[in-house]
Amino acid sequence: MQTEINKVELRNLLVEDYKQLKNSMIKAYSEIDGAYWAEEEIENLLDIFPEGQLVILVDNKVVGAALSLIVDYKKAVSNHTYQKITGNYTFSTHDLNGEVLYGIDVFIDPEFRGIRLGRRLYDARKELCEQLNLKSIIFAGRIPRYTEHAETTTPKDYIEKVKLKEIYDPVLSFQLSNDFHVIKIMKNYLEGDVMSQEYAVLLEWNNIYYEKSPKLINARKSVIRLGLVQWQMRPLANLEALFEQSEFFIDVVSGYGSDFCLFPELFIAPLMADYNHLNEADAIREISHFTEPIRKKFQEFAIAYNINIITGSMPYTEDGNLYNVGFLCKRDGTSEMYTKIHITPNEVQYWGMKGGSQIRTFDTDCGKIGIMICYDVEFPELSRLMADEGMEILFVPFLTDTQNAYMRVKLCAQARAIENECYVAIAGCVGNLPRVNNMDIQYAQAAVFTPSDFAFPSNGIKAEATPNTEMTLIADVDLDMLKKLHEMGSVRILKDRRKDLYQIKKLK
Known part of the structure; x- marks a missing residue:
């Protein structure tokens, strides 16, 4: 090869x-x-x-x-x-x-x-x-x-x-x-x-579907299968160990026929253990050198396992600035980068991170998607702009240390699903990482959220993982149901906005 x-x-x-x-x-x-x-x-x-x-x-x-x-x-x-x-x-x-x-x-x-x-x-x-x-x-x-x-x-x-x-x-x-x-x-x-x-x-x-109505080849898929990785923080000897553990999960969700595999925010943090003698800002900049090799490897995984991979996030340096970024590695072999827009006070204080400046959606073979990293989901303007561009699924890799921090992400993600009439998938890290400063404990519960109407679960939750347990979560979402919701829902939030009174627009 x-x-x-x-x-x-x-x-x-x-x-x-x-x-x-x-x-x-x-x-x-x-x-x-x-x-x-x-x-x-x-x-x-x-x-x-x-x-x-x-x-x-x-x-x-x-x-x-x-x-x-x-x-x-x-x-x-x-x-x-x-x-x-x-x-x-x-x-x-x-x-x-x-x-x-x-x-x-x-x-x-x-x-x-x-x-x-x-x-x-x-x-x-x-x-x-x-x-x-x-x-x-x-x-x-x-x-x-x-x-x-x-x-x-x-x-x-x-x-x-x-x-x-x-x-x-x-x-x-x-x-x-x-x-x-x-x-x-x-x-x-x-x-x-x-x-x-x-x-x-x-x-x-x-063909178990024999006698059903025929469709055209390469027709748009309606039912999309999502594979979410609830990642256990653990010591990792080197980059190869990270790849081995990552490939295990990709293999699992691919084996279930998933179209997407979502990893959490900063799941590569165990690699900072070798730099724990440095201050937090220097340690995280050291592992930013792994970001490009990780992107290349995950691109290979996307091809080999025929799955679109959302790589969570990892540190990235450009022109001396530190960013929190991830990659959409498509199964056609291409990849695109997304950047965390809103940086938490903790990320600024300990790591000196800066926020990105591009709000965008991504075209995939399963429709248009959006990706926001953790804190970004708490700002409704971003996802509304993405919804205006046709986003159908929003992916949110996150990293939260306590249950109340997790609840902010969860409840805001559910709100984004309702107000934008889309699906929202979230995935985070669990466990603890005692040998890495500023990454001591993690709390997470991966989930897939839906709009709230008769065609969807009454609580707006399609599927949830077991809290604080390493596992995968597999869930199917039907994009055609979103189309019906937009036109025939009990309420039609996107259509009923008073654009004569208020609008949201990008400044860049």
Whole structure:
């Protein structure tokens, strides 16, 4: 894998992608001579079924693809060869009235394996299957390590051993972990596949939403899953220890299919322990040197786990000034910085922090969001300006030492959800950190708050974590419910403002 990735993009294949597609395919199938599609074949495939051809790009370079046809279910599950199911590579078997999305190819350039790009392609293919209202995804997968076991193991036994994890097969193990089940073994499937001894395993993934109304590919999501990290302050030996603990939580919330992962404010504070011999202001400036490496690592995590990460906050120095900032690391590989606007008296007194000067929202693949750090949520003007820009979810990473400080954040966050008709997610740190000055104790209870109307919980609380306990909180929020609220709510706060009497505007 290349050392740094700036952007990952998943989209439909275009004719002009062919040269890069061919190069990546040659590298992916290096053990099979001539295993790549001719340009005229790709052009033909795009003519008959353009929406079924997906590519993944890293920094504008095609590094993988998933190619598909729609075929009749009976043809898909019958005995066939690769040549037969593709109509002798003419794709004449493509049938708009078919019930199955048949995968004819999927690959990732070896240089970019290990960061879950293949999983991202499969997730997109599953989404396509659902949106086209097809019964299932079917394809015949190679078993490239079978040749190593062929003398002592039948294909049937090989499959069972892979299921039991006694044998690892790079293709079959991956498919089974992606919820595909085995239909049967295919003989003489792909001519020239020596590694699989021309065997293949016919696999299927069932669309549980089959017969529901179809949608368009890449349609806007309505239900968004939020993953909140209630972080336990603990001694950390070094930066790698921080990354290890962070990746654990990202893996957990990603495993539940979360679209966002929210970390707390200044959760990296344990790194200050090595500088506790310094005064508080110098100690926090020392760990500001970790901020850029942390941003890069979390950007890698966002790509690898296909999740948008809000990195809480961390100290940041610029032109000699100290700020409290965080990063929105998007799963497309890009990142954007946000800055705490309002600085508490404590932060000024002990650390000499300054407030930022930019109030903004962020566009994501799950709609427009806002991010405010802790104390900022206690100033209603900020979120109202964000709501005017279309914010639907407000994220608030916070750090509070006592219960009364937490209650200020909680109650203000609930007010922001009601007055701006949006969702608000908050996450903080718990426990204590005795070896770091000015960071002794923490109190937190992560939560997701909603507007207050009939379609939402009566107390305006979608979900809450256990107070002062390290854990994750997973909650779904429905953006379409906000649209109905704006137009048909019992009260319509955003619409009913008296702009003839008062307005709020940005000065910069």
